């Protein structure tokens with residue numbers, strides 16, 4: 322531990338400068354105008370892996386954005402850790418809400434502000450620097466493989482193919498990912514599950530053109546009104562989802578599992594204050610921690626139609642649309658839920674409009690083991706670097722590829738995230754605490770050390 326701290330201390334500034342360089346690339350995967358920046362980011366990641374001591378570094382082409390691969394095999398008899406991360410980020414919009422520009426990283430109050438600071442550049446880069454540390458201090462205890470992709474934020478469609486085509490190359494004993502949250506530096510935690518996702522778009526069409534809302538209003542169904550009604554019929558008064566069959570495959574947690582999860586520190590007033598809401602909302606009968614971690618949900622991510630420009634325009638729109646996501650928990654299946662949603666909407670939609678539903682991407686939920694050697698190694702690493710046992714939590718977000726690693730490679734994952742839920746992921750002013758960045762770099766080598774030790778015995 323002392324050797325680790327010394328190395329981090331004497332390279333602190335450089336680590337941060339390198340991360341800043343990475344954060345300056347506007348690697349937005351959703352918007353094709355950033356294509357050349359995406360390719361430059363992949364090259365930069367490859368260069369940094371090489372400099373840190375990785376071998377066989379390759380920028381692997383796919384039908385979309387490249388996947389950066391690199392490895393260091395020290396001894397075939399040692400266990401192998403596959404590190405996964407993503408160099409793509411979410412679009413920075415709305416730009417006007419950022420206090421400083423999203424791709425000009427700045428430190429305020431000990432926090433790095435930039436798009437991708439936490440999700441996931443700041444987090445995967447800790448692994449690159451921890452690897453450098455282990456190489457430079459001659460302490461690398463496990464074989465390491467890096468797979469850093471560029472399409473996580475748009476559904477990882479090509480990563481699935483890459484994994485299928487590279488089953489041999491990706492063989493490992495555990496997948497290690499830092500792309501989730503912890504409670505706080507005072508309350509270190511490990512996420513032990515991720516929700517799945519079913520994401521789709523719904524378009525409601527009424528008349529064959531936009532109409533004068535005075536001339537025709539009152540005689541023709543307004544698609545925006547119909548869409549609002551359809552959306553309003555997705556939850557009942559207890560905020561249960563009304564889609565028939567939606568909960569059929571949900572694995573209920575036992576009372577002791579629920580009690581365990583509810584032990585995590587949570588202050589409702591702080592939670593509300595942080596978000597600026599007077600009351601919380603959610604499925605009746607469940608706590609906030611259960612609602613976000615263990616229960617499925619349905620959210621409207623965007624809704625539009627008609628005139629949304631400056632001033633007023635009197636119009637009865639021809640079309641209205643919404644983007645809807647459903648977060649899934651074991652054993653719900655993404656495709657099945659998409660179908661149930663579609664069937665339900667079709668069954669309740671009035672005849673005066675037509676409905677088009679287009680699925681976007683999906684992913685399956687996962688629960689990661691808490692009795693594996695790798696999980697024990699993560700517990701020991703955190704205990705040593707934080708001085709406290711990690712609290713197991715369930716994350717509300719999704720990393721669809723985790724279920725795929727299990728299915729295609731037969732490898733389980735450890736989610737050792739160092740971000741905070743309040744780091745403004747996908748929001749304006751995304752941030753990452755400098756302290757969490759360094760803490761991650763100190764903890765990762767301990768994971769490697771304990772995973773090697775536990776695998777021996």
Ligand code: BES
Pocket residue numbers: 440441473474475476477500501502515518682684716717718719720721746
């Ligand atoms: N890193 C997040 C997921 C996450 C964040 C998990 C915090 C747990 C805690 C990831 O980059 C992400 O945003 N995933 C998307 C899904 C993807 C298919 C676009 C999500 O969860 O919305």
Ligand code: MN
Pocket residue numbers: 407440441473500
């Ligand atoms: Mn992420």
Ligand code: MN
Pocket residue numbers: 411440474746747
């Ligand atoms: Mn994300």
